[in-house]
Amino acid sequence: MSEQNPPSKIICIGRNYAEHAAEMGHDPQRSQPFFFFKPASALLATGECFVYPDFSREVHHEVELVVRVGVGGRHVKPEHAQISGFAVGLDMTCRDLQRQAKEQGRPWELAKGFDGSAPCSEFINGSFKDLEKTKRITLERNGVVVQSGLWRDMIWSIPELMAEVSRYIALTPGDLIFTGTPAGVGEVSRGDNLIARLDNRCKLTLDVV
DSSP states (O other): OOOSSOOSOEEEEESOSHHHHHHTTOOTTTOOOEEEEEOGGGEEOTTOOBOOOTTOSOEEEOEEEEEEESSOBSSOOGGGOOEEEEEEEEOOEEHHHHHHHHHTTOOOHHHHOSTTOEEBOOOEEOOHHHHTTOOEEEEEETTEEEEEEEGGGOSSOHHHHHHHHTTTSOBOTTOEEEOOOOSOOEEOOTTOEEEEEETTTEEEEEEBO
């Protein structure tokens, strides 16, 4: 994965598509997206395999549009937000660990932030104007489309997300934002082949081993 600046952090947005919020049992009319973090070691470059973690028995795929922060700072206004590139990625989630942590009232970062949990395609250098030329993110599992959505259907737009995140933490150029997943998340198994796309601009091919 090529990029202008190594990311100081990976920011992931939750519940940013109405249908996905509903399938996870939340009211999309009232649920605002929230964010959490993955460490840099979660990044998995194009061409590498996803190693199924031995501490989980239920890993799910979540395909996402990924943007790279162009201009950093605190309290960034939506009209001043800028990106320097975009890609397609996967938020791989140990759903069993997440469920257990929720039941125990504990943080569930380990279910999301383990090594290799953020596979990502090569980045396309570009601004919002370039991103606007794209439409759909999709995920195929063993040749069958299992997730498909228009990224413009996000509950919160990307500039709004950047403004919201920067209320709490300073954005740094090169930071990555996984912007949320459309409906259709599901389980993966060893031997699966996953292909994530952003139209015909970005492509990520991933084998689960």
